[in-house]
Amino acid sequence: MHDTRDHTIETKSADAQAAFAEFARAFEAYKEENDGRLAALETRGHADVLVDEKLARIDAFLDEQKARSDRLALARQRPPLAGEEKGREDPLGAEHKAAFELYVRSGESAGLKRLEEKALSAGSGPDGGYLAPPQVEREVIRRLSSLSPIRAIASNRTISGGLYKIAHATTGAASGWVAETAARPQTDSPGLSELSFPAMELYAMPAATQTLLDDAIVDVDQWIADEVETAFAEQEGAAFVAGDGLAKPRGFLAYDTVANGTWSWGNIGFLATGVAGGFPASDPSDVLVDLIYALKSGYRQNASFVMNRKTQAAVRKFKDAQGHYLWQPPAGPGQAASLMGFPVVEAEDMPDIAAGTDAVAFGDFKRGYLVVDRAGVRILRDPYSAKPYVLFYTTKRVGGGVQDFAALKLLRFSA
The missing domain is CATH 1.20.20 (F1FO ATP Synthase)
Incomplete structure (x- = not known):
């Protein structure tokens, strides 16, 4: 059959x-x-x-x-969640899944309490709740990687604590050529900058009827992943672009910017179009060429353009000297369009073209921006606040910020 x-x-x-x-x-x-x-x-x-x-x-x-x-x-x-782990799930994972499903459907939490005590879980949030099974967490993260535009091109790290710190070399170690028998002078130490990425709490609160929860054929794991993916992706998308870093990740547009000719570590360099609120009337695509080559060659090979739909509509009209369109459609479903041979990532949270806005970003986001996920998705069942519906307060902890300031450049629509 x-x-x-x-x-x-x-x-x-x-x-x-x-x-x-x-x-x-x-x-x-x-x-x-x-x-x-x-x-x-x-x-x-x-x-x-x-x-x-x-x-x-x-x-x-x-x-x-x-x-x-x-x-x-x-x-x-999307694979069916129910069969994703079949044949390779450990007994504890199967026990966790069964206990979690019982909690979601009926509110019975004894099994989950026992499992978290056994695992010595210290991941409880201030509002309580229980950890979802690992396959649910993996599916939520996988979907976010497809739906959240900046997460899809950034670096991703999973951590067990609430803060991730890295040391980044702002200058390379001094070096030079020396003869075989000549003295080796001491080299300068590399300049290091410590960067911190705290994981902030992101939440969604899907609602279900008790009838849905009583239906044994409904896959509750799949339902939860379906319900939270869009809410999480929308909040992440806004934060990774322009978040102020207060109770949310810090977006790359929230950092200090300087003219690219005077760029220094800790700032993001920008190039001006020469026209307030628009592209130049003559040879408008030249500023895009300048933006591409403002980035060092080591970053260009994996670089992407990031802009919103309205900005993409403007650059879609540009042609080269031979009359070929610079914007090219994707090669297949689910793939990105390209501009001058570089992928175009559509992020609706990027600003529109207007006087003084940084409406186009270009760079190697894999090296330039870091997304930090704290392990664990927690769910608190609430059958009281919105009767006759059952609410599921679902939280995950996410952080983000720029980790390499040389990897990103902005196009500012100013004179």
């Missing part, structure tokens, strides 16, 4: 391919309309308003189809 799960995966795959094909057709229509707009600018000195409106509609449709294609590609990749 054909496995219904296989059939579901095949259907999702077909839907993702269909959405991506529609996206590719829309981009061809976009290029045709934009070519007409540019021709009108050259011959008449102005573009047709109707053409601009049509371009805006196609632009919105491109973004919508790309998002739909990405969602379907992500759904296709």
Whole structure:
């Protein structure tokens, strides 16, 4: 008999391919309309308003189809949680899973209390709750890596405590050439900077009916992962970009910035477009070239552009001297578009193009930004606050911040 799960995966795959094909057709229509707009600018000195409106509609449709294609590609990749650990889960893990399911469905917590006492767990938050099984935590983190744009390109560390510290070399050790028998002068010590990344509490509070919880066929692990993924991803996305570091991670836009020509450690360098609130009217893509080469070569090979949807719509119109579009669509469902050969990461929490905003970031985020996860996802069952619904106060601890200030550059829309 054909496995219904296989059939579901095949259907999702077909839907993702269909959405991506529609996206590719829309981009061809976009290029045709934009070519007409540019021709009108050259011959008449102005573009047709109707053409601009049509371009805006196609632009919105491109973004919508790309998002739909990405969602379907992500759904296709999700394995069923119930069978993920089958055949390789240890007895304690199976006991934890059974005790956790009993707690979620009925509120019976004796089994979880006993397990956490046995494990000498010290991870309890101030509001209590119990640790979810490891497979639930892994699935939540995996989904966040796909949904949270900065997490997907940053470095990730899992820690057992509440604070992660690293020492980063701000200058290399002094060195030089020396003859075989010549004296070896003492070299200077490398400059070191200690960086701290505290893990802050992130929470979501999904609600369920008792009827859903009583339904034995409902996979409660899968339900929890489904319910918290979007809430966690949205909060992370905002914090990793612009979080102030107070009860949340510190975003890369929250650090001090300096003109790239006077860059120093502890600051993020920026380049100005030369126009307040826009790209230059002549050769607008030149500032993107300057941004790329503001980054040292060792960082460029793994660099990405980060911008929001509206900024991406602006750069989508740019062409090179040969008339080729600099922005290119992704090669397949779930993949990133590219700009001048570098991946484009769409982060809606990046600012829009406006006077003085840093609307485009470019750099090696794997080396430049660190996301810290404290091990453990805790869940507190609350059947009282929103009767007849049961609330599940779900928390995880997350931190983040810049770890290499030389790896990131910003494009500022200012004169």
